[in-house]
Amino acid sequence: MASTLLRTTPAIRAALRTPAAKPAAALFGTSFVRSKATLPDLPYDYSALEPYISGKIMELHHSKHHQTYVNGLNTALETVEEAKEKGDFTKAAAQAPLINFHGGGHLNHSLFWENLAPASKEGGGEPSGSLADAIKRDFGSFDTFRKQTNTALAGIQGSGWAWLVQDKTSGTIGLVTRANQDPVTGNLQPLLGIDAWEHAYYLQYENRKAEYFEAIWNVINWKTVASRFEK
Numbered sequence: 001m002a003s004t005l006l007r008t009t010p011a012i013r014a015a016l017r018t019p020a021a022k023p024a025a026a027l028f029g030t031s032f033v034r035s036k037a038t039l040p041d042l043p044y045d046y047s048a049l050e051p052y053i054s055g056k057i058m059e060l061h062h063s064k065h066h067q068t069y070v071n072g073l074n075t076a077l078e079t080v081e082e083a084k085e086k087g088d089f090t091k092a093a094a095q096a097p098l099i100n101f102h103g104g105g106h107l108n109h110s111l112f113w114e115n116l117a118p119a120s121k122e123g124g125g126e127p128s129g130s131l132a133d134a135i136k137r138d139f140g141s142f143d144t145f146r147k148q149t150n151t152a153l154a155g156i157q158g159s160g161w162a163w164l165v166q167d168k169t170s171g172t173i174g175l176v177t178r179a180n181q182d183p184v185t186g187n188l189q190p191l192l193g194i195d196a197w198e199h200a201y202y203l204q205y206e207n208r209k210a211e212y213f214e215a216i217w218n219v220i221n222w223k224t225v226a227s228r229f230e231k
């Protein structure tokens with residue numbers, strides 16, 4: 001964890017020292033458990049992010065990978081319900097890692113699709129307004145923020161995500177990484193997530209993942225990121 005390169009608050013630093021997120025189960029209230037997770041529609045066509053992310057990647061990523069997380073989450077939640085009815089709490093507790101993985105995968109990808117947009121529409125460029133001010137305040141400049149994000153992404157070993165987050169108490173923003181599908185939880189509000197799993201780039205960029213990390217800035221939907229920041 002390259003925490004030395006990050007400009008963070010004490011709360012964010014604490015989260016970095018203990019990157020294992022709370023189980024996603026903590027995010028799901030009773031009403032969620034009783035309803036099924038579903039694959040959200042993309043707000044653009046699969047090919048709309050080309051040439052930066054190919055249509056084939058987007059189709060597989062959304063319709064296959066994300067769908068698998070949705071299915072896995074629903075199966076794990078159903079197993080918990082069935083185990084509870086039978087009083088088999090050992091079996092119910094054993095679902096926690098699956099709920100964290102598939103639930104995190106569902107949450108992370110749902111946020112990811114929304115924080116992307118075609119370059120011909122709202123994708124790319126730089127944020128404006130209060131988000132731009134916060135980036136300048138907490139990172140020094142947008143360029144520094146972008147470089148630190150790409151360094152954090154490159155430092156992820158195996159699969160994971162880099163997130164721009166906001167400390168809910170102080171309001172300051174910073175970068176964190178998460179392994180696998182661990183979601184951002186607790187006192188940190190996820191603003192912008194970048195998927196560093198191989199399934200997000202390999203078909204197009206093969207082993208040149210640094211090129212993917214550079215390209216994706218052309219399709220970041222800053223309007224969505226700003227709306228999460230201003231909540």
Ligand SMILES: [Fe+2]
Nearest residue numbers: 065195197200
């Ligand atoms: Fe992904």
